Amino acid sequence: MSMEQILDAVRAFDGVLELAPAEGGPYPEIAWGDHFFYYAPDGEVPENTQPYATIVTKDYPDDSGSRLGGGRWRLNVHVGRQRFVDLLGTDPRDASADDYSAADVVLPHPVYGPLGWISIVDPADRTMPLALELLAAAHADARTRAERRDRHPST
Numbered sequence: 001m002s003m004e005q006i007l008d009a010v011r012a013f014d015g016v017l018e019l020a021p022a023e024g025g026p027y028p029e030i031a032w033g034d035h036f037f038y039y040a041p042d043g044e045v046p047e048n049t050q051p052y053a054t055i056v057t058k059d060y061p062d063d064s065g066s067r068l069g070g071g072r073w074r075l076n077v078h079v080g081r082q083r084f085v086d087l088l089g090t091d092p093r094d095a096s097a098d099d100y101s102a103a104d105v106v107l108p109h110p111v112y113g114p115l116g117w118i119s120i121v122d123p124a125d126r127t128m129p130l131a132l133e134l135l136a137a138a139h140a141d142a143r144t145r146a147e148r149r150d151r152h153p154s155t
Contacts, residue, residue: 003055003073006123007035009132010053013139015041019051033057037135039142052142053077053135065100065110066121072101075123076109077134080116080141084108092116106130 010016017040021027036051054076058069066074084092087106092115095108104124109117123131 006055006075006131006135010037010135010139013136015039015143016139017043017045019045030058030060037139039139039146046146049142049146050078052138063111066119067101068121072103072122075120075131075135076112076117077119077131077138078112078115078117078141079134079138083134083137084113084116084118087118 007018011018017038019027019036019038021031021034023029023032025032034057035055037053038046038049038051040046055073056063056068056076057073059066066072068074079087081092084095088095088108092108092113095113097107097110100107100110100119101121103122104126105120106127107113107119107121109115109119113119118134120127120131
């Protein structure tokens with residue numbers, strides 16, 4: 001499955017906001033070509049909220065172990081502690097990978113793994129059904145958190 005197929009699937013979620021920085025826009029060059037997904041039915045990037053999933057197309061200065069670029073890309077999804085344990089068999093705070101560049105394998109995120117994030121470099125046949133399931137669950141979780149915030153706004 002291609003990145004476009006994942007993008008099409010996520011774009012079909014209700015209330016999704018895709019932030020896709022591009023050249024000439026207000027976002028730093030390092031983010032150009034990447035995709036950040038939020039639950040935001042009003043179309044505004046939520047304040048004080050991280051995306052629930054991202055697609056990155058290149059290595060970042062503090063995150064180069066996946067060897068991205070040249071057509072390699074990585075899907076990152078916040079799955080939370082329990083789902084992380086279910087997927088990887090270890091607590092997110094204790095997880096690591098021998099090779100963060102392995103393709104089509106669920107791995108702890110190289111930087112945000114301790115916070116319950118997983119990553120998949122070049123999702124394909126082995127991981128695509130799971131990737132789509134995780135994205136749908138992350139979107140639903142983000143919607144639940146947003147609705148809870150709306151019911152109980154901070155004063």
